[in-house]
Amino acid sequence: MNKGVMRPGHVQIRVMDMAAAVHHYRDVVGLVETHRDAAGRVYLKGWTESDKFSVVLRETDQPGLDFNGFKVVSNEVLDSLAGELKAFGCKVEEIPAGELDDCGRRVRFDSPTGHIFELYAEKTRTGKWGLPSVNPEAWPRGLAGMKVNRFDHCLFYGGDLDGTFDLFTSVLGFHLTEQVVDGDLRIAQFLTCSMKEHDIAFIRHAEDGKLHHVSFELETWEDMLRAADIITMEDVPHDIGPTRHGLTHGQVVYFFDPSGNRNEVFCGGDYFYPDHEPVTWTADKLGKAIFYHSRELNDRFLSALT
């Protein structure tokens, strides 16, 4: 049931060297830098996004993700969901407006898999970058690197997948689109709050609170090839791809930022309506589920996390 959570809205990524991180996310991935705040954080967005920022970089001594925020439809929804999160047993914290520049108040909460999430209703809207909202051209000139369209989703690793499943489905109104099961145990879950194939995903893992990747959307398979070319030209640590996942059927390239956080660029993949049945993969077909062509698991892809 829709609970008023609209979409993934932002991530705050920890980086160990801000100059190197800005070069990577702005000049290589092709996000647009929109702001820097008094704390030294750098704000960026994909050019198609309507709000002022979606990616915040924070410099510290270890990589990973501080939080993943979702935009909700109104402040009334924000208030009622804050109550439901408390009733569910989350540790809920009110972050005042302006802690992130240009962002309204946020409701921050923890989760059974150890990840920190946020909800918010208001963020300064600046519209698509480089295009007017009246009679716009097809795309703006002056984009850099891979020219990604938008921040799309995260994939997280953690232990209590069932607890986080309850949180996202019963409290936040997400739907299960796809899963990997090992007998009765769900070892991977892809969840959506929209028509997208997933807005967030989790894989079962001994250690809580880990990030597998932050994903950015592109349009075509040709864009995947071009992204991989740029990875080579810029000597970016490459992980895997271009290839296709069995899960979601998305086409993907994986690589690492200069602090070791994994990035994904993807295109295509399935869609979801609330009357759809979840797609299930079985653990004995995990190789094909992850890498549809090689059908072989890869140690680095499964175990390099931040």
Next chain:
Amino acid sequence: MSDIEHLVTDHFSGHAFPCRGGETLLNAAARSGRQIIRVGCRAGGCGLCKVQVLGGRYDTGKMSRAQVSEAEEVRGFVLACRTLPAGALEILSQNETNA
């Protein structure tokens, strides 16, 4: 890269391999053709390439504090993707912290 080569000896596997000046310890190990050190992000974040240096001089770049604590760093633990040997190096590619 310079012409200098440093010999790296791994006391866990018993293998030795050369490391060029300016080359990371992880690259040199990977180039040797044997799987001596696990390869992950190559950016000092994931910790898969963690090894212990037993002897020799080296420089390190930024390494995740979540992977190498200050106490460990003092004891010679490094992320090989962020380590540049400055002379012959004795290492332990596996130990109680990464086995």
